[in-house]
Amino acid sequence: MSLTLRSLNLRLLPVQIGILVCFALMTTWLRMPVALFGLTNYYNARFSLLVAMLVTIALWFATGMPGFRRMARSRTRALFMLTLLILVIWAYMSGAWAYVASTRPHIASNAALAWTVAALFVVVVASAAPTPRAVVGVLVACITIVALITIAQSVQQRSLGLYSLGEFTFFAGRDGVSILNAGEQRYVRPYGLYPHPNMLGGLLMTGVLLVASVLLSERKVLIPEDREKEAGEDGHRGATRRLLSPLPVSSRLNTLFSLSLLASLAFIFYALLLTFSRAAWIGLAAGAVALLPHVRLRVWRLLPLVAIAVVVGGAFVWQYRPLLAVRTGVATESIELRSVADRVVYTDFALRAIEEQPLLGQGAGNFPWRAAAYIEETFFDLKGDHVHHVFLGVWAELGAVGFGLFVLALALGVEASLRAMRKRAGYILPLPAVIAFAVVGLFDHYPYSQLPFMALWWGMLAAAAYEPAG
Numbered sequence: 001m002s003l004t005l006r007s008l009n010l011r012l013l014p015v016q017i018g019i020l021v022c023f024a025l026m027t028t029w030l031r032m033p034v035a036l037f038g039l040t041n042y043y044n045a046r047f048s049l050l051v052a053m054l055v056t057i058a059l060w061f062a063t064g065m066p067g068f069r070r071m072a073r074s075r076t077r078a079l080f081m082l083t084l085l086i087l088v089i090w091a092y093m094s095g096a097w098a099y100v101a102s103t104r105p106h107i108a109s110n111a112a113l114a115w116t117v118a119a120l121f122v123v124v125v126a127s128a129a130p131t132p133r134a135v136v137g138v139l140v141a142c143i144t145i146v147a148l149i150t151i152a153q154s155v156q157q158r159s160l161g162l163y164s165l166g167e168f169t170f171f172a173g174r175d176g177v178s179i180l181n182a183g184e185q186r187y188v189r190p191y192g193l194y195p196h197p198n199m200l201g202g203l204l205m206t207g208v209l210l211v212a213s214v215l216l217s218e219r220k221v222l223i224p225e226d227r228e229k230e231a232g233e234d235g236h237r238g239a240t241r242r243l244l245s246p247l248p249v250s251s252r253l254n255t256l257f258s259l260s261l262l263a264s265l266a267f268i269f270y271a272l273l274l275t276f277s278r279a280a281w282i283g284l285a286a287g288a289v290a291l292l293p294h295v296r297l298r299v300w301r302l303l304p305l306v307a308i309a310v311v312v313g314g315a316f317v318w319q320y321r322p323l324l325a326v327r328t329g330v331a332t333e334s335i336e337l338r339s340v341a342d343r344v345v346y347t348d349f350a351l352r353a354i355e356e357q358p359l360l361g362q363g364a365g366n367f368p369w370r371a372a373a374y375i376e377e378t379f380f381d382l383k384g385d386h387v388h389h390v391f392l393g394v395w396a397e398l399g400a401v402g403f404g405l406f407v408l409a410l411a412l413g414v415e416a417s418l419r420a421m422r423k424r425a426g427y428i429l430p431l432p433a434v435i436a437f438a439v440v441g442l443f444d445h446y447p448y449s450q451l452p453f454m455a456l457w458w459g460m461l462a463a464a465a466y467e468p469a470g
Contacts, residue, residue, distance in 0.1 A: 011063045016130045018056030020138045022121065025049040026456040027142040027203060028193040030166035041106040044114045044451050053121045053455065060124045067127035076419060077126055077465055080412035084119045084458070087398075087405040091115045091364040094398055098363020099370045111365030111397075114451045118458055125462035132429040135463045136210050143207030144264045146192050147271035150200060153190035154274045166193040180276060182322035189276055199446050201277025202437070202453060206460075207268040209287040209433040211261055212305060216291065217429070266308050273316040276327050279443035287436030343388045349374045350387035353396040361399030365449075370396075390441030390448040410438065413458070416465035423467055430460040 030048040039045035060066070072078045095101060095108035129135065149167075152160055158171040168191050170177045178189040178197050192200035272280060317324060349371045353362050362370045372384025387393045395403040417431045437447045437457045447453045 012066050012128055015060045015128045018059055019125055019129050022052045022056055023135055023138050024142050025052050026452045027146055028166035029195055042110045044110055047451055049452055050117060053117050057120045057124055060128060071127040076412060076416040080409060080416050081123050083405055083409040083412055084122060087409060088115045088119045090402050094361060094363045097360055099366040107366055108364045114454060118455045121455060122458045122462045125459050126465060129463055129466060132463045132466050136429050140210050143203060143268060147204060147268040150190045150192045150271035150274060157188045168195050180323045182326045185322055187323050190274055197275045198277045198444055201272060201275035201280030202440055204268055204272035205280040205284045205436055206433045208272060208284055209436055211265040213429050213432055215261055216301060262304055266312055270312045279440045283436035283440040286439035287432040290435040291432040346387040350392040350396045357399060359399045361397045361402055364397055367393060367396045386445035386449045388444050390445060393445050393448055413461040420465050420467045430464040434461045
C-alpha cells in the first residue's frame, strides 16, 4: 500500500514527532536561561525537555487524545496508566505534610511537577506513539553522538565547549569534578551532556541494550511490521507509522545497516566503560540477562556482539587496568572509600526517615532536606542529598503508600510490555533497558530523582507496551 497525503493522519503526526523530539532531548541536560512560567524556585521548570513534553501533551489533548480509547481497552495498560496517575496525585498531596512544607513548599511541588509531566507523557506515548522501532532509532542515533562526545572528552580529559548542547564545564582542577586516582595515574571521568558521569553511564547502558535488542530481534528494525494491520483509529494510524518507520530496502542495504549498528554498539560500549559507572555496568549485565530469554538464540547472531564485547572490553581493561582495580575494590584509594562510606550514611538516613514516617513519607523531593537535618547532628562533612537507592528514596519520600503505587505501576508496565512482545513476536526493543534501570536504581537515585531519566525510564516502558492494532 502506498502512502498518500489523503491517507496520512495529520492529527496524529505532530504528536508522534513531539514524542520523538522528547526522547532526543532526554539524552542531554539542555536547560533554558529562564524558568518556564516564571517558576524560578522550580529546578525542573528550566529543562528544555519539560517544554517539549508539555507541548507534546498539549498537542495530544488539542487533537482529541488520539489512541486513548484504544489504549484504555487494554486492561493491563489502563491499570498501568491509572496507577501512575494516582501516584502523581499522592506526590502532590505529600506537600501537605512534607518535612519543609512550611519553609520551602516549592520543594514538594517541584518534584510533583516532574511526576505530573512524566506521567502525562507516558499516557501520550502509550496512546499515540510511533512504533517502538522509531523510538529506538531516535535514541540510538542520539546516544551514538553522545558516545562520540564521551570518547573525545576522555581523550581531552576536559569538556569540549559544547555548552549549547547542555555540556557542563569540567577539567582536572575544578572543584567537584569526578576524578579517579591510582598511584600516579589520574583520570577525569567524562560527563557527556550530563552533570555527572554516573548519569552518562545510565544513558550509554541504555544505548548498548537498545542496539543489542535490534540486532538480536527476529526481524530487523528496518522492516516495518504488519503494515496492512496497523490501521488504528479512523484507519490512518498505520499510514502514519509507515511515514515514521523506514521503508523496505535491499538486502545489501540491510547488511550495511547492521554493520552500522555494530559500529555504533562498539562506540557506545567503549564510551560506557570510560564512564567507570559501576551501577551502569551492573545494569547492563541485568539487561543482558533480561534480553536473552526472549531471543531464539543462534550462534551467528550472537557472535558479532560477543566479539565486540571481547575486543572492546579487553582493550579497555588493558588500557585502564590500574584505575579499574581501584574502581572495582581490588585496590583501595581514599576517594573510593569515601564514596562507599557516603552511600552507607545516606542509606542509614533513609531507613531513619522511613522509620519516622513509614506510611506517609517525608514528602516528595524532601529527603535531601531531612538528610541535611540528620547531618547537623553528626560530624560528617556532607550535604543533604538523595539516597543512592531508588526504592528506598521512594519509600522515604512518599511512604508505604507511594512505594506500593510505584512498584505496582512498574510491575503493570512490565506485564503490559510482555503482553505486547508476544503480539509482535520477534521484537524485544526497549524492555531490557527498562529492567536495567530498575537494577541501576538499587545503586543510584537518578532514575527517580532527575526528570530526564524519570521520563526516559517510564517513557521506554510505555513504548515497550505498544500493541499493534488489528
